[in-house]
Structures are given as C-alpha cells and as structure tokens.
Amino acid sequence: MPITTPAAGSLMAAEIAEQPDVWRRLLAETRAADSDLARAADLIARYRPRFVQFVARGTSDHAALYGKYVAEIGLQLPCGLVSPSTMTAYGARPDLAGVLMIGVSQSGGSPDLVRSLEVARECGALTIAVTNKADSPLALAAAAHVDVRAGVERAVAATKSYTAQLLTLHLLFDRVRGGSGAAAAALPGLGEQLLAADDRVALLAQRYRFATRLVTTGRGYSYPTAREAALKLMETSYLSAQAFSGADLLHGPLAMIEPQVPVLAVVADGVGGEAMGHVLPRLAEQGADVFCVGSAAAVERASVGVALPAGASEELSPLLEILPFQQLAQHLAIARGGNPDAPRGLRKVTETL
Template sequence: MYAEAQEAGEAVARQFAANADAVDDLTDYLRQRPPRFIVTCARGSSDHAATYGKYLFETQLGLVTASASPSVGSVYAVRPQLDGALFVAISQSGKSPDLLRNAEIAKAAGAHVLALVNVLDSPLAGLADTVLGLHAGPETSVAATKSYLCSLSALLQLTARWSNDAALFNAVHELPDALRASFAQDWSPLVEGLVGARNLFVIGRGLGLGAAQEAALKFKETCGLHAEAFSSAEVKHGPMAIVGPGFPVLAFAQDDGTGDSTVAVAEEFRSRGAPVWLAAPGRGGAGSLPLARSLHPAMTPLLTVASFYKAANALSVARGHNPDLPPHLNKVTETV
C-alpha cells in the first residue's frame, strides 16, 4: 500500500500522456453533442471518485450529475430513461457483473458510455463507447490507492479540457509533482492520536466530500477503525450529537466557498473536547495537518488523499494490522 500510494504522481503523469488524444477526441464529441445530464455508476472507492466527479462536473460544467444505483438495473431490471446522457462507469477491474449490466442498459437507452478503467482489456472497456484508461499499473494491495487517485485525475483532465478553464488546465499540468509533494507531508500527529481509537467521524464538503468518504473506508478496511464520513453540513443534522470528549474527528476543508463552514464545524467539535485534526489549505494552528500547495480547489482533494494514504498505512501498522491484506476482503469484488 505504501509503495503504490507513493507512486501516484508517476501514475498520473503516465495517464495524462497516454490519454491526451482520447480526451481531446471525447471533448470534441461532447461539445458537438452536449449531454443533457451525466450519470455515474460505481461501487466502493470508485464510487467515492464518482462523488468527486459529481461536484466537479456540476461546479465546472454546470451539468446536473446523478449517481445510478447499480441494483436498479442488475436486480430490479429497471431501464432508466438515459437518452442523451453521458454515462460514466468507474472501475479498476472492469468486470463486476452489476456494473456491466448497468452500462449495457445505459448504452441501449441511448447514453454515451464512458469507462474509466485500469484493465484495458476488461469487459467494461469492451462495451463502452469511450475508454479512458487509468494507467495506474499493477496494484497488488487490496486497498486501492493509486488507482483511486488516477480515477480522480482522469475526471479532472477530462473536465479541464471540456471546460476550457485555464486555471484548471494549469492545475492538471502541476498535479503529478504536487502529488509527490503531498506524499512527503508529515501527518504523524494523526497516526499517534488514533492508535487507540474505536470510532471516528471524517467530514468534508463539496469537492472534498468524496475524499472524506474514501478516508472513512480506508480507516475501516486497513486499520480496523470504525469511521463514518459526513458532509460538514449534513453532520449538523443529527450525527453531531454524539461528538464530544474522546470522540475523534478528521476534517478535510476545501479552499473554496465550503471551507469556512467546514472549519467552523471542526472548531465547534474541538470546543466540546473532541480530538480534532484539520487538513485545510493555508490554515495552521492546533491539530492542523500540512498540505502541499494546490493551484485549484478541484486539485485539493487529490493532494489531501495522497497525504492521507501515507498516514493510513502507518496507522494500520501501528494498530497491528496488515494494510495490504485486510481480513475478509478480496482485491476484486464482483457484485450482481
């Protein structure tokens, strides 16, 4: 896990070079035939990437984006009305039966199916209209790290080209080096603080919500630590009632309009006596976790997660777990 997460910068650079022509062709197509809306379909870490994609598409392109529930097509056999939609299926393996079935349904309904997949000869790649390879390379740790970050970077590269936003394009250019810098950040205070923890909230908002979801999953699967992810807005609608002395909170704040509210929630939890760690660009103080420099808010979640992965690996080892082989889990999960 450590080595694969550390390689994310190189993997993203490889991906950007390999996909440049395919991304240009796809964005030309999408400008000529603008989709009415976007639908994502994924599970696990890939679904957390889809959460990021939703906020990315909606904030940068103004296109309503919804998450398809795979069971609707694979179990309930419902055929949604997807004519004129862009259907984005995200998968490392590209062979989960429920994801394949939903992609087939979407294509038959008239959607343009885009596959973001690490295995280029997978069944999903074979049925998609357009394939953007993740190019993460082999990933042997059960916990997805560089393949998750490559899913986010593929969404970022596509959106930057599609939107013609110069600031976003510059962020894409700098991303590989920024990921390398992110992995070098020292989050050891978080590791030391959570060695004996039993429960945890991870909060984020907007573009950073998917990062919070991904961190909560990694705490569970690699560290044996029960963690729940919440929007910093949604956590105030009930869940925050259980936060107090001895209940840890990890907060990911964005450098955009959601940042101040996320910091405010983190500070409220700290005032109740909760141990709080905050990763927020440009902010210091007690409990602050350092972040590499980000050129754009859409880039920030990738840098946050890259730093988090290094800490999660260290925490897993400190708690007596094997981060590469979590109990009861397989590298590829095939659901129907």
C-alpha cells in the same frame, strides 16, 4: 533461494509514493489530440448531454462523487449517482436519451457495473468507461473508454488508482469545456512535497492507535475525500468510520462527537473550506480531537494536522488531500498489528450483482 515475504504495508506504501509519477504519465499520455481521453471528450461535446450519471462501487464511487462536483460546477449539468440494482436486480429500463453515463472502476470487472452500462446504452445513453484496464468487460461495454494509466495495483486498498481516476475525470471534463489541462501541471511536484511528510504522519498515527470509531468530514470538492478517508481506515484498520458532509454533521450527528471520537476534517482553501468554518468551532465545543488536512490556517485551529502545499485549485485539491489520509491508514493499520496490504476478508476485485 528462500521466498521473501514483503513487510506489512510495503505494497501500499510503494503505491502511495508512486502517485506523482502516475499523474505525470497521465498528463503526458492524454495530451495528444488522438488520445483515448481526447476521443471521449469529443464524443461528449458532440453528444451535448442534458444530464450526467455515474455508476461505481467502493473507492471508485468516491471518485464518481468527485466527478459529480466537477461536472455540476464546471459543465453546469445536473448529475446523479446510479443505484445499479435498479437496472440489474429490479429490471428498470429508464429513458436515457440525452444522458451521459460514466462507469468508474479500477478493474472494470464488476458484473453490476458492466450490466448497468449495457442497459444504459440500450436505453439511449452515451456510455463512457473510466478504468485501469483497457480490455476489461466494463471498457468493452462502453461506447468509449478512458484508461487511468495507474499501472498494476498490488495492495488490496486502492490508492494510486483513486487519484488517477480523479485526475482523469478532471482532465476529461476540462477538455469538454475547452481547457488544456494546464492547471494540473503542478500536481506531481506538490504531491511529492506532501508525501515527504510521511514520518510526521506515522507519528500522528500513534495518536489514534486505540480508537474504535471516528468521523470524517468535509464539504464541496473535499467531501469525496472525507468519504474515501473513512473507507481506507475501515478496510485497513477495521475502525468504525462514518463520513458526513460538514453540513450534515451539524444536523444531528454532532451529538455523538466527544473527546474519545476523533474527527478527521478536510478544510482546504476555497468555497468548501470556507463553509467548514462553521464546523470547526462546533467540534471544539464538543471537545473533539480534530486531525485536519487543509490550509495552514485551518490546521492551526485543529488539534493536529497536515498543511497542504499552496498551488492547486480547489477543484484539484482532492488529489492532494487524500494523500495524508492514505498514509495515516497505512501507518495506523501497522500500529494496530495489521497488514494494510491484505485486509482480512477482502479481495482486489469485488463482484456484486
């Protein structure tokens, strides 16, 4: 029989559509008192960290940035993002007593992340790995591992593993602070409702078919969404995409905004969305074409956009916010003649030292 080649973008599309089921599985399998997530949360609670550090690369780095917001706001702990080279290339051996270091990685195979956790453990930190592979080197290097349960990811551009990481970090910290994870129960249904707008996003993608550069922006919990949206467009459509917090955008970069530079803005309900209220009028003054994902009121103020369904807290909104941007990246890549399942020059596991 002849070998059938999958249509361009079919793998990415399937994995985008799979996300609500991934969330259901994750919610069900981490509910037990003896789950890997429960054990990790118990370790953290007993350790009582004074500081939290995250180490990650690429898409997982954006999940780690989300985790930073959750831990700083929900646990009231100072947090930071590790520069792995300080320990792997420069040989730094900081005093990490009382520090919780969390390594976030889809594959768990990046040598610099593995070495960072090894060094952190040697230097006194409690180390937790959050990966999609329980037998990965990163998982084995940590004191405890939490499986994001995304399943095999075949497209090069990460989609379902990203939102599974977000949900895992939310559930982990929610458990540490005594929560039950109940706030996330509505997410799968809301995700399915949002993904049903795929045809509309495909049509909107044609609007940016000839764009050469763009800007993404958001604030608070939504800032990681802006960064991940930029990465997805860069790696699938080969666009020059720059991500800024809404605050940073107004401190200089606004000057480069013009009608030929589309802006993808995340303006969800909540404190972060309210903070973006000062940004949208300034973008309008620059004549920007704004694609907004967020509240219905914010979308009405933009050029075009996708309104988020009501029902998710501001902390959980990023799991929904990224879905239209994933769809946009997939459809835009195809419209530009590419294949988002196999971006040129990229591999599923990137090895950095």
